[in-house]
Amino acid sequence: MSSGTEHDEDRFRRVYAEDFESLLAYALRRVAHPEDAADVVAETFLVAWRRRQDIPVGGEARLWLYGVARRVLANQHRGGVRRQRLGERLRQQLVVSVADPGSEVPERLAVRAALAGLAEVDREVLMLTVWEGLRPHEVAAVLGATPAAVRTRLSRARARLRGLVGDDPGPPGHVLDVLTASTGKED
Template identity: 35%
Template sequence: MGSVDQRGVAWFTAVYEEHYDAVRRYVLRRLRDPSTSEELAQEVFVITWRRRTRAPEHCLPWLYGIARRVLANDRRAVRARPEAMALPSDDVLRDRREDPARGAQHVDVHRAMDALSETDQEVLRLVGWEGLDLGDAARVLGCARGTARVRLFRARRRLAKSLENPDSERENAVSAPCPAAVEPLEESHA
C-alpha cells in the first residue's frame, strides 16, 4: 500500500470516528428506525470512502449532503414496498417515561412537523437538530445562503402556525421534533 493510500485510510478513519454518530443521528431522526438508520449511515461512509478525494476540509455538511441523497434513494425504494409503521424515536420514548408533559410536547412537535413540507422539515432539522449554521445548511440543501435563510424563516413561521393549530392537515409522513427551530431567526446567522 502506497503513502497516498495510507493517508486516505488515516483521513477516512478520523472522519468516520469523528462524524459517524452525527451521521447516524441525522438518518435516525428522519427514519426513526434504528436498524435501517445504521445500514444507511454505513452506506454514507462507503460513498465517503469512494469520494474521499473530493471531500472538503470541513466535511460534516458534505456528509449530511451524502446522507440526504442516500435517504432520498431509500425513500424511492420504500415506495415499492408495503408501508411500515414508523416507530417513535428513543428520545420520545424516554421523555414519555421520565416526564409525561415533555413527551406530550414531543408529540405536538411531531404533529406540527408532519404538517410541513419535506423542504420545510429539512431546513428546520438541519439548523435545529443538526446544529448547522446557515452556510453549512445551504451546502447540504444545495442552495445559496440567502435562499436557505429565506427557507428557514418561512419554515419557522409555518412551524409556529402549525403548533398553534394542531388540527392542520398532514402533508408528509416522515418527521422529527425540532424544538430549537421555533426560535426566531437571529441576525447573527445572516
C-alpha cells in the first residue's frame, strides 16, 4: 500500500470519527424516518470512502460531506417520487384488472381452512400445481422429488382435500372444486 493511500484512509477515518454525529443530525432533520437518515449517512460515507482522495483537508471536509449528503438526499427523494408514481400506476392497473377481493373472502377462508387440514407437503403440491400452474415434473424439480412421487402425492392430496370439504365443494369453478379436480397437466 502506498503512503498516499494510507494517508487517504487515515484522513477518512478521522473525518468519519469527527463528522459522523453532525452528519447524522443533518440527515435526521431532513427525513421523515430515522432509518432513512441512517441510509443517507451510510451512503454519504460510502461515497466518501470511494472518493477518499478527494476529501478536503481541515474544516472543509464537513462541508464537503454535507454537499455529498445533500445529493444523496436529492437522489433518495427522486427515487421515492419514482416509486410513488410506479405504485400509483400499479394500483390503477390492479383496480382495472383484478376483481373485488371482498367478494371472494368466504371462498378464500374456506380454501385456507381446508388446506390447513392437509399435511404441509400435500398443501404445497396442490398449491404449486393449481395456483402456480406447474406441471408435475416442474413441481418435482421445486420439491426435489420425482415426477411419479409428485403425481401420487397430488392424487392423494386431492382425495384428502375432497374428504375435508365433502362431495359438494361449491358451484362449478369454485376454488375448492378447482383444487380437487384433475388439471389435465399430467406429464
